[in-house]
Each structure stands twice: as C-alpha cells, then as structure tokens.
Amino acid sequence: MLIPSFYVPFIFFYKADESRGLTSSNHVHLSQQLKQSLSNTLTSFYPLAGRIEDDVVVVDSCDSGVEFIEARARVQLMNVIQGPEIEDLKQYLPLDPTTGEARRLLVVQITFFDCGGVALALCFSHKVADCTSIVAFANAWAATCRGETEVSRFSFNLGSYFPARDFPGSDFWGFLLSDENYVTKRFVFDEEKLAALKQEATSSSLKDPTRVELVSAFIWKIFMEVAKSKNQEARKAYAALHAVNLRARKIPPELLQNVFGNCMMSGLAFSDANVTCDQYEDVDELRDLVSKLRSSFKRISDDYIAESQTGDRYLNDLYEMLSQVLKGELEYCSFSSWCRSPVYEVDYGWGIPIWLGTTALPLKNLTVLVNSRCVEGIEAWVNMKQDNLEMLETQFKLIPSTGLKDLDACG
The missing domain is CATH 3.30.559.10 (Chloramphenicol acetyltransferase-like domain)
Structure with a gap:
C-alpha cells in the first residue's frame, strides 16, 4: 500500500x-x-x-x-x-x-x-x-x-476501482516517518494575512488564488529558502506533494462520491531544477509557486485517473520523484488540506465544535491545513525541523495581520 x-x-x-x-x-x-x-x-x-x-x-x-x-x-x-x-x-x-x-x-x-x-x-x-x-x-x-x-x-x-499493484518504492515510506528532530507548530492565517498573500501572488496570468494555494505556496517557499541556505552550492530541485481528493475529479463524480478509503493521489509540483542558490533570486516568487501548485492539481484529471486505474501512470510519476529524493537530487514538503471537509458540522447533539485541533504530525515536512473556526481563515499545522519553523515564524510575522486571536474574533 x-x-x-x-x-x-x-x-x-x-x-x-x-x-x-x-x-x-x-x-x-x-x-x-x-x-x-x-x-x-x-x-x-x-x-x-x-x-x-x-x-x-x-x-x-x-x-x-x-x-x-x-x-x-x-x-x-x-x-x-x-x-x-x-x-x-x-x-x-x-x-x-x-x-x-x-x-x-x-x-x-x-x-x-x-x-x-x-x-x-x-x-x-x-x-x-x-x-x-x-x-x-x-x-x-x-x-x-x-x-x-x-x-x-x-x-x-x-x-x-484501483486494483492492487506492486510498487517498487514501497520500502521508502518508512523514510518519510517523522523522528525526534521534527517539531509541529500551528500557524493561523487570518483574513488580513491571506489578503496580503493574495495581493502578492495575483498577476495578469494568475487569477483568484485560493487560500489553500496561497498558504501552501508560502510554506513551500520558506522551506526552499532554508534548504538552499544550508548548502548554497547544491544543485537540487524542490517538490511539493499535495493530497488531492479523487471523488470530485472522477467523471461522473457520483462514481466515487461515497467510496470509503484512501481515495486520493498526490499532486506533484516541482520548482525549477538544477539551479544553485544564487540563481534562485528571481525565480521562485510566490506567484510562480502558486501557479505550479495549481498546475499539479489540474493534472489529476479524469483522464489521468483513468490511466492510473488501468495502468501505472501515477505510480511511475511517484516512483520517479521518490528516486530523486533517495539520490539526494530533490527535497520535498507535503500538504494535506482538510478545508473542504465538514469538520465543523460534526454535532453529537451538543452543537457544533468550538474548535478542531490536531497534534504532532507523523510525517516529515508535512503541513495539514484546516479551516479556522471563523472559516475565512486557515490554520496550518506544520511538522518540520526547528530551523525551518523559525524561518517560517519570522516570515509569517512579517505578513500584515489584524492581530486578533482566531477564537476571540469569532465571538
């Protein structure tokens, strides 16, 4: 699996x-x-x-x-x-x-x-x-x-719908599991922070970036900056893996709508490969990364899903990426968005939850995105090494914000 x-x-x-x-x-x-x-x-x-x-x-x-x-x-x-x-x-x-x-x-x-x-x-x-x-x-x-x-x-x-197949990179997954060097921290992107990121990312060729695209691209950008600062001469590519729910992408959507299980694939987005740190200065702007993430989502179309059902298209793409990681040619971070899941509708008869939280995450360089209680904002639960989190926190604080606590702001 x-x-x-x-x-x-x-x-x-x-x-x-x-x-x-x-x-x-x-x-x-x-x-x-x-x-x-x-x-x-x-x-x-x-x-x-x-x-x-x-x-x-x-x-x-x-x-x-x-x-x-x-x-x-x-x-x-x-x-x-x-x-x-x-x-x-x-x-x-x-x-x-x-x-x-x-x-x-x-x-x-x-x-x-x-x-x-x-x-x-x-x-x-x-x-x-x-x-x-x-x-x-x-x-x-x-x-x-x-x-x-x-x-x-x-x-x-x-x-x-997705018959079992052998995957030669299955032993790799143990490598992805987190260890004591990784720490989880929560960042709350309120409406004002999201608006500031949207203004930075929007261009004539990129319209209406979503909250998930903006926050994912921002975290991916900081991840790359930290990785490049550690080894400025290294020539590497940097990837972002983003979990994509297949239920709404398969045609007709009703086919997979009520299927229980891991009905998802990872959208694979890559930065410009084989460039050194000093060449990156004007390459990976926030809008570039948003565009690459959006393209990776669009790539998982009904045709792509069909080819993965009957053949090995997705497995081949995934194996190629994992092979580059093992060779030291590529570094990655991954994302999972819960923003479209109705987590704030789970009512056992006591009313809706006042808050949904999670805790330490089990995978290296993983970010989980969840709607804040006010819905308009996003909470990012980020599991990375301490130096990544310190840089992320520094850059996060530079984004304009209302300064209101997310729970208090909702009354």
Missing part, C-alpha cells in the same frame, strides 16, 4: 451547553450515549472495528471493536484552546500518533472538562481511510447519536 502505517489525530472540542444537555453533571449519560451510538454506527463502517494483520497489507475485519477511553481534565476548556500548545493537546488523545504502527484502525477518547465541555478525539489509521472518509464517519456517528435513523451509506470497494 502507498500509505505508511500511522495514525492521524482529530480532536473536536465542544463548549458546555446546558440547553443541549452538555453539563458537568451529565457525563455518565453522555458517555453511554456515545458508546451505544458508536456501536450502532460501526455496523455500517465495519472495517474500522478490525485490525491490521502482521503483513500490514491486509485488514482483518474481525469485529474486534473500537477502544473507547474516558478521561477527566481538571481545567477549563477555553483555557486549553486559547493559544494551545502541541504537547498539552496530546493528553486529549488516546495514544501518541507519532509512535508505533497503527494496528488498531480507530481509537477514541472522550475527555470531560470541569466547565462541562468535552474533547472528543479520534485517532484513525491512514492505512484504511483518508480525511474525507473519517469525517464522513464522524458525521454519521454524530447523526446516530442525535437519534437520526437515516445516515449516509458508504461502500468499501475502492479496490475494484
């Missing part, structure tokens, strides 16, 4: 709401309600109750169940989510996503705060599900918890 074995963490935070029954005195009832609705939901998402077998290729749908952990935090929820620290957020997870192989496919933890609010964390194995799939599961579970009987149904036949 093309996805290495690791967990992706989601933490949904819900503010106390007495009118909806979310209070500090109602925790036992809430816990039982969650467990029962989870059990009912798993009948429609049965693979998540299984395990990864020893060969880490086959999912054993053994109905082993999902581990459900209850915890209590003697703090106020709002104190946790205002300026959250990554290490502090880890305690609201049922496990450390950066250690060990993801044999269990889904692990859940509910944490009750003194104020009556809760944090509901889901850690899922990326071996079996992408962000679209797991958010669909979360919304189905939430609907069941609210008492709804009609929930969306999903198929688990992704393999019939």
Whole structure:
C-alpha cells in the first residue's frame, strides 16, 4: 500500500451547553450515549472495528471493536484552546500518533472538562481511510447519536476501482516517518494575512488564488529558502506533494462520491531544477509557486485517473520523484488540506465544535491545513525541523495581520 502505517489525530472540542444537555453533571449519560451510538454506527463502517494483520497489507475485519477511553481534565476548556500548545493537546488523545504502527484502525477518547465541555478525539489509521472518509464517519456517528435513523451509506470497494499493484518504492515510506528532530507548530492565517498573500501572488496570468494555494505556496517557499541556505552550492530541485481528493475529479463524480478509503493521489509540483542558490533570486516568487501548485492539481484529471486505474501512470510519476529524493537530487514538503471537509458540522447533539485541533504530525515536512473556526481563515499545522519553523515564524510575522486571536474574533 502507498500509505505508511500511522495514525492521524482529530480532536473536536465542544463548549458546555446546558440547553443541549452538555453539563458537568451529565457525563455518565453522555458517555453511554456515545458508546451505544458508536456501536450502532460501526455496523455500517465495519472495517474500522478490525485490525491490521502482521503483513500490514491486509485488514482483518474481525469485529474486534473500537477502544473507547474516558478521561477527566481538571481545567477549563477555553483555557486549553486559547493559544494551545502541541504537547498539552496530546493528553486529549488516546495514544501518541507519532509512535508505533497503527494496528488498531480507530481509537477514541472522550475527555470531560470541569466547565462541562468535552474533547472528543479520534485517532484513525491512514492505512484504511483518508480525511474525507473519517469525517464522513464522524458525521454519521454524530447523526446516530442525535437519534437520526437515516445516515449516509458508504461502500468499501475502492479496490475494484484501483486494483492492487506492486510498487517498487514501497520500502521508502518508512523514510518519510517523522523522528525526534521534527517539531509541529500551528500557524493561523487570518483574513488580513491571506489578503496580503493574495495581493502578492495575483498577476495578469494568475487569477483568484485560493487560500489553500496561497498558504501552501508560502510554506513551500520558506522551506526552499532554508534548504538552499544550508548548502548554497547544491544543485537540487524542490517538490511539493499535495493530497488531492479523487471523488470530485472522477467523471461522473457520483462514481466515487461515497467510496470509503484512501481515495486520493498526490499532486506533484516541482520548482525549477538544477539551479544553485544564487540563481534562485528571481525565480521562485510566490506567484510562480502558486501557479505550479495549481498546475499539479489540474493534472489529476479524469483522464489521468483513468490511466492510473488501468495502468501505472501515477505510480511511475511517484516512483520517479521518490528516486530523486533517495539520490539526494530533490527535497520535498507535503500538504494535506482538510478545508473542504465538514469538520465543523460534526454535532453529537451538543452543537457544533468550538474548535478542531490536531497534534504532532507523523510525517516529515508535512503541513495539514484546516479551516479556522471563523472559516475565512486557515490554520496550518506544520511538522518540520526547528530551523525551518523559525524561518517560517519570522516570515509569517512579517505578513500584515489584524492581530486578533482566531477564537476571540469569532465571538
């Protein structure tokens, strides 16, 4: 499989709401309600109750169940989510996503705060599900918890659309896993910062860059600048890998719309290759990188997907890129956007989440993009080496901003 074995963490935070029954005195009832609705939901998402077998290729749908952990935090929820620290957020997870192989496919933890609010964390194995799939599961579970009987149904036949193939670079994926040299930091791009980036990137040939394009290009640019400063004589190319959801790109879209699994490919964008540091001064402007990212997204068309279904087009492109990395000819950073996933619609009957967080990320040079609570902004969770993060923070602070905290700005 093309996805290495690791967990992706989601933490949904819900503010106390007495009118909806979310209070500090109602925790036992809430816990039982969650467990029962989870059990009912798993009948429609049965693979998540299984395990990864020893060969880490086959999912054993053994109905082993999902581990459900209850915890209590003697703090106020709002104190946790205002300026959250990554290490502090880890305690609201049922496990450390950066250690060990993801044999269990889904692990859940509910944490009750003194104020009556809760944090509901889901850690899922990326071996079996992408962000679209797991958010669909979360919304189905939430609907069941609210008492709804009609929930969306999903198929688990992704393999019939994309038959299994041998990939000679499969051993490479262990190289991508993060280690102690990598640190995760959160950056909040508010409306004013995004407007400033948009003004810089827009040109006569590049219209209406999206929020995801702008933030991804900005981070990619800083990543390249740091890499080039370390070895100014090196002649390297720099790539950005961006996860692309195939469900809306396949024609007709309904074909893959309700398919559960890793229904995605990486769009591959490359900087101008084989130039040294001093030659880069006027080459990779923000607008150039936005344009390259956009082209990489457009390349994953219905025709490209069809050729990858019946042949090895995508695998060949990916293998060529990975071969350059192993030869030391190319450095990369990768991105995954959750901005189109309805994470702020996951309502278990207590109202929508006040915030969605994640924690330390398991892959080197990975950035996860999520809508801020106000939707107009974007939170970038960046996992890189410390010197990359320091440069990124320096340049980030130079972008004009309102200076308002993202949660406070939403009221």
